[in-house]
Amino acid sequence: MNRNCVKSNLLLIFFFSFILTGMLGVTPKPVSAEVFNTGPKGCEECHEGEFKIWKKTRHFTSFSTAHREPKDSAKPSPKKILKAVGGKKRMKRNETCALCHYTLEQKDAGAKPSVKSGTSCESCHGASSEWLAIHDNYGEGIKRQDESAENKKARIAKSTAAGLIWPDMQYQVVENCMTCHGLAHPDLAGDVLAKMLGAGHPINPDFEAVKYSQGTVRHRYTLEDIETNREMTEPETAELFVIGHAAALVSAKQAMSKSDEPKYTEAQNKRTENAKAVLSLLSDIPEAAALLASPSRDNALKLVGAIKGKDLSGKVGSKLPAKADYK
Numbered sequence: 001m002n003r004n005c006v007k008s009n010l011l012l013i014f015f016f017s018f019i020l021t022g023m024l025g026v027t028p029k030p031v032s033a034e035v036f037n038t039g040p041k042g043c044e045e046c047h048e049g050e051f052k053i054w055k056k057t058r059h060f061t062s063f064s065t066a067h068r069e070p071k072d073s074a075k076p077s078p079k080k081i082l083k084a085v086g087g088k089k090r091m092k093r094n095e096t097c098a099l100c101h102y103t104l105e106q107k108d109a110g111a112k113p114s115v116k117s118g119t120s121c122e123s124c125h126g127a128s129s130e131w132l133a134i135h136d137n138y139g140e141g142i143k144r145q146d147e148s149a150e151n152k153k154a155r156i157a158k159s160t161a162a163g164l165i166w167p168d169m170q171y172q173v174v175e176n177c178m179t180c181h182g183l184a185h186p187d188l189a190g191d192v193l194a195k196m197l198g199a200g201h202p203i204n205p206d207f208e209a210v211k212y213s214q215g216t217v218r219h220r221y222t223l224e225d226i227e228t229n230r231e232m233t234e235p236e237t238a239e240l241f242v243i244g245h246a247a248a249l250v251s252a253k254q255a256m257s258k259s260d261e262p263k264y265t266e267a268q269n270k271r272t273e274n275a276k277a278v279l280s281l282l283s284d285i286p287e288a289a290a291l292l293a294s295p296s297r298d299n300a301l302k303l304v305g306a307i308k309g310k311d312l313s314g315k316v317g318s319k320l321p322a323k324a325d326y327k
Contacts, residue, residue: 035127035163036113039105040120042132049226050219054120057217063118066101067091076200084199085192096196099187100180124165124176131162144223170243171304174209175297178251181207182271183264190259197263205270208321209244210237215326234320235311241320242278242312246291246300249275253295281315282307 044051054060067078067090078091088094091101092115098104103120104113109129122128128135134155138147147155156166165172179185183193183203197203214237220230232240252271258264282288287303313320 034109034129036109036129037103037105037122037127038107038129038132039103039116040122042128043121049221049229053217053219053229059119059123059217060117062101066097066118076202081196081199081201084195086195096188096192099185119180123180124173126163126165126176128164131159131164134159134162135164170240171247171301174240174244174247175251177209177212178207178247181212182248182251182255183267184251184255184258188258190261193259193264194261197261203263203267205267206274207248207271208241208274209247210241211321211325212327213240214323217327234313234317237320238312238316239307239310241316242282242307243304245275245278246303249279249291249295250297250300278316278319281319282312 040051040054069077069079082089082091082094082097085094085096087096091097098115101118102115103117103123105116105122106113106129137151137155138144139151142148142151160166165176167173181204183196183201210232214232218229218231220232221228222230248271252268252275255268256265276292279288279292285303285306287299287306291299291303
């Protein structure tokens with residue numbers, strides 16, 4: 001492993017990355033249909049620590065286990081769900097399953113997409129075909145530590161515009177997580193969703209950003225210290241907690257229009273209730289009230305901007321998950 005390579009790249013990390021660098025205050029523009037995943041292998045050389053963590057998570061191991069029938073008959077049956085939704089009879093070839101359970105990657109724009117891994121880097125940080133080369137370009141013949149301020153500024157802006165979701169773009173990262181963990185993927189049709197749930201596919205309305213990002217999947221390294229996988233401070237945890245509930249509220253509202261299947265409606269109502277219980281604690285923050293009154297992405301991002309860097313632990317600390325409950 002080339003240590004200089006690790007130091008020479010900004011953090012392009014897998015899954016839920018929540019490092020409060022304050023580097024960006026922008027939102028990536030929607031990427032085109034031609035954008036595609038290049039796969040996690042391209043990240044491994046310069047992000048060895050993150051890669052090792054990923055290989056111990058269910059995001060990685062489910063690639064080999066998600067399709068297997070459980071010994072416990074009370075648990076969901078992949079075969080039953082596959083039969084209900086139709087399409088390919090193998091999870092790794094079924095378009096519906098691939099939306100969340102796997103990473104479809106391509107060598108180039110003309111290649112046929114194929115499943116090579118489970119949920120990975122691009123699942124949270126965006127398909128990399130347009131931004132990977134930009135992300136790694138510090139100038140001709142220039143290493144990371146010698147990059148000019150002008151090049152860095154341009155590189156960050158260009159890679160963001162090309163679809164890279166940086167670690168400190170916490171709302172956008174959590175927003176990505178919610179598409180699957182809230183069964184709210186934009187490409188998941190309502191009628192298919194109803195069949196999935198009818199066949200026993202689980203839905204977890206209590207998914208919460210801190211609990212699910214700061215446990216086994218945590219990978220919070222910095223360029224200054226590439227050896228320490230940092231834990232969040234209480235103020236950082238509280239801020240992410242609020243951001244996660246803001247994203248959940250917006251996601252639940254959007255998902256409501258997807259299907260009127262009873263289990264689905266019940267789950268989205270529960271997500272809404274959970275979010276409101278937290279956001280209502282921020283009564284002195286106008287942006288929180290605006291989001292509660294009108295749950296939209298724009299209002300959520302305004303709240304994110306209003307609370308950036310603030311210590312909200314005094315307001316929401318009693319509701320923060322205990323570390324022992326981290327997943």
